[in-house]
Amino acid sequence: MLVLEFVSTVRATRSGPVDGLSDTEGTTAWCRSHAAELGLPSDFTASEELRREVVELRQAVRALFARAVAPGPASRADAGRLPGFAAALGLVNAAALAVPMAPRLEWPDDGVPVTANVPAGEAEESARVRAVLAGAAIEFLAGPDRERLRSCLAPPCVRYFVKEHPRQEWCSVSCGNRARAARHYLRHKAH
Template identity: 70%
Template sequence: MSPMLALEFVSTIRARRTGVTDSLEDAEGLTSWILAHAGDLGVDPDVFTATPGMREEVVALRQAIRALFARAVSPGPASAADAARLPAFEPSLALVNATAAAVPVAPRLEWPPDGEPAARPVPAGPAEESARIRAALAAAAIDLLAGPRREQIRACPAPRCVLYFVKEHPRQEWCSVACGNRARAARHYRQHKTG
């Protein structure tokens, strides 16, 4: 499982010209997002459909992970999307750990006839689908936050951007080229407006 899955998960909150949008605002949005990541989450795309209850559980986990990301970028500012609404750090940490532990996993060796062997974590026993999905997301967040890339997690400082990103290059300041352009344009506008 890729720790970058956690980054994609917390990025389901985005900024648009009309304001902050949430890709997981309803069960259909959650279904679409999970189907786009079916392989990472061990979901059968032919039969999966999210429920409103599952959506509530997944969004609560996302907010807890965003709270941990806010702590990771500290003392810098957290994402502007929800910095004032994030749950406290200790309960967030407890929720992420409990969620990851709810579905123990074991390595499974997969060796396709025409490929290389690879290990993939799978549930060690039967588990309800929502618990499996949330455990995979929590585990991806733990892998990212406990790994060497934690030091590169940043909140994008561009105007209106609410994303977290992993700094890939020493000179990278924004999550994307578009945000960099928007930040430079805003700075240029401020300089010429006051000058």
Template identity: 75%
Template sequence: MLVLEFVNTVHARRGRPGDDLSDVEGMTAWGLAHAAELGLGPSFAASEELRHEVVRLRQAVRALFARAVAPGPASGADVTRLPGFTESLALVNATALAAPVAPRLEWPREGAPVATRVLTGESGESARVRAVLATAAIEFLAGPYGEQLRTCGSSPCVLYFVKERPRQEWCSVRCGNRARAARHYHQHKAH
């Protein structure tokens, strides 16, 4: 899901915080990895302004995610640096409206049909990218997955995920194994 991959550009690897969008090169690489969904061509190169605006939108979406998982804990990666809920909601809605997008079906001669998003009016690349991301966030939070949004229960993981099974507590098998090993260690260390 595009919006989960977007908010999870803030992550922790080996206990260290990371941000895939921390510089223009990272934003370019992430954009190219999601080019079809974002409507980008193979020559896409992010500008510092686009990167800054996308990171600002990501923080707003992360603030909405923090509210969506409440009363459970929000991601510990940046919860103290997130903008306020009202400001975040306004930014996401305004961004989605700034460059309305619509689905478009592309069907190559060989292969399955693919849905892409296209602008319904004239707008720049930055507005289009941000509109696609804001629209994906709105659809996710208002759709069936919004209620299953969770924060990974494994420390130091800071990712959000969609709970697919009733007892699921972690974003991945790796995080589940890490959490169970830590729990086992602490239980046996006390004895």
């Protein structure tokens, strides 16, 4: 899911949280890896202004995710640095409204017809990217998957994930292993 990949541009390593959008090179690489979904050319290059605007939107979406998982814990990556709920909601809605989107029918010669949401008119690159990302966030948060959204409980993970089965507590097998190892260490350290 695009929106989960977007909020997961903040991740944890052994040395602490890492922001995949901390510079224009990282933002360019992430946008290029999602060029088709974002309606970008394969040779897209992010400007510093676009990077700042996309990061601001990501923080707003992460704030909405934090509210969606409540009363469970929010991601530890940036819970203290997120905008307030009203500001986050306003920013996401404004980004989505900045570029009206319309469905377009695409029918490849060798395939089945599919729809794609495309800008209804001309728009600058940053506004288009943010509109697609904000639209993905709105669709996700208003949809049924929101109820299964969780923050990974494994130390030091900072990701959000969609819970696939009732006993799932972590975003990945490696996070589950890390959490079990940490619990084992704490139990045996106490003795």
